[in-house]
Amino acid sequence: MSLNLCIDWGNTNIKVALAANGKLQRPVIVSEESILEQVTGIIESHKPDKAILCSVSQHSVELEMMLRSKIKGAVILTGNTNVPINNAYLSADTLGADRLALVCGAHASYPGKNNLVISIGTCITYNLLQNNRTFRGGAISPGLQMRFKAMNAFTSMLPEVKKYDVDDALLLGYDTETCIQSGVVNGMIAEIDGMISMYAERYTDFNAILTGGDAPHFAGRLKNKIFADPDLLMKGCDLILDHNVPLPQ
Structure with a gap:
């Protein structure tokens, strides 16, 4: 079974959720001040196989570094990331x-x-x-x-x-x-x-x-x-x- 950690860093809220074999658990909202502590706790307690960070704001560099260091399969989503659809957006x-x-x-x-x-x-x-x-x-x-x-x-x-x-x-x-x-x-x-x-x-x-x-x-x-x-x-x-x-x- 694959356990995925998904992080949505938006302009207003930051949401974190775990997903197992395509089934998403209910996302929780976390504060920017506690994001490192909470995500570290999730990683240590649940040991996800992979993680993805989707950010549209100035997200924490420390969070990105932590994800890359603790989870081998970490993806930082951008407009150039490989996706399972055809991305024909010109910019x-x-x-x-x-x-x-x-x-x-x-x-x-x-x-x-x-x-x-x-x-x-x-x-x-x-x-x-x-x-x-x-x-x-x-x-x-x-x-x-x-x-x-x-x-x-x-x-x-x-x-x-x-x-x-x-x-x-x-x-x-x-x-x-x-x-x-x-x-x-x-x-x-x-x-x-x-x-x-x-x-x-x-x-x-x-x-x-x-x-x-x-x-x-x-x-x-x-x-x-x-x-x-x-x-x-x-x-x-x-x-x-x-x-x-x-x-x-």
Whole structure:
């Protein structure tokens, strides 16, 4: 049995999970301050055969060095890493590792489909994996908090709305804060629905898959049919790790 250690170092959260023979355990969120201690503890107690680090931020160099020293089969995922799909993205050097992991996860979960993976986090990324197993790209737009912060940063009078309830956002705002909340939340809903509709018109056998930290707030508010998978990135990391570091027979 192969035991894999998967680490997702995002802009907002760091998640760690173990996977055994393609079955992912529930990821846990760890802090940057305790990441070395916690991952070391996992390695010592569970003794994973392989490890992968998917990072879209300035991750700890010490963590990377520790993984390489303690686990022979350690992979640091980049846009140039060998993957079990065709990566036709033209600027692989600037491709976020998370986007590559997401489309690999979609390939594992929905093979033979045109899959649009929508990850709602710091940014919203739209990532199309065609049914010929080819990833070409998609789109990137600002995420929820980035939109709230941008309106404050680039105007003189608009406040930064820090306390908001996405699930209860009004359509008709009754003051400046609720108007901003309406514009941000309902604007994102309209954007995501619109993007799904445009892709669905172009591609047959089409799936839209929603993931990312803010995805639960939007999954039930979209008009289009979607699949929700909060662990899609980790599933992709596990698949990429097995693809790059097969166990000896």
